[in-house]
Amino acid sequence: MKWIFGISNFLIGTCLASHACVIIERLGKEDFIFSRSKCTNCNQQLCLLDEIPLISYLILKGRCRYCKIHIPCEYFLTEFLGGFAFYKIDFSSIHDICTAIVLFSLLLAAISDYQVQEFDITLVLPALVISLQHIMNNFYRISTTDLIEFLPIFLFFLFETVRKKCGSGDLIVYLILSFYFNSKFANLTFLTASIALLIVFLGSKMSKKEPVAFIPFIYIGLIIQLLCK
Ligand SMILES: [Zn+2]
Structure with a gap:
């Protein structure tokens, strides 16, 4: 069934x-x-x-x-x-409804990023609020392993955002995924997204100087991770 x-x-x-x-x-x-x-x-x-x-x-x-x-x-x-x-969403469970809201918010951000290479923060506000609420409720569960998995990638994105090498949107999406799922899940999502981007980059004639919308690739990575969970 x-x-x-x-x-x-x-x-x-x-x-x-x-x-x-x-x-x-x-x-x-x-x-x-x-x-x-x-x-x-x-x-x-x-x-x-x-x-x-x-x-x-x-x-x-x-x-x-x-x-x-x-x-x-x-x-x-x-x-x-x-x-x-x-x-895989169970629409009869409150937790999964929250997951669906997070996924929908991120989908809006991915579509907007694809079309205009940016997204309005209000699009991901529901996901941000839900993920912050989730991490606060589960704060006591954060282990040293979680921090080791979180900090390097977080600091990398923070550094690249300050240098304006990548948009603040990528950092925000990373925080949402880390807080709502966990750092390992977020890292695997970003790794899958990077591999997908690399495949598209090698397969097409994308110019190195063209700004690339990364959120759609993060979304593809997210779907793959959700299906593999
Ligand atoms: Zn027409």
């Missing part, structure tokens, strides 16, 4: 990821809760059939039903990754 939960969670995840894209698209511009989605090119209001995560993209072959403009495949990819991000 476990696979039925897996599939329903995957579907919930694709819907959440689809809505995350809408939130980032409309942030500061229009209401993203009650108003219906529109095509950003022809402004035509989308019908329910155009908004089914993954399926609509496949049926419409990645184009708007009305003006036929090409819809970036990143939308499809985000929904697909979202499905896996929430795959």
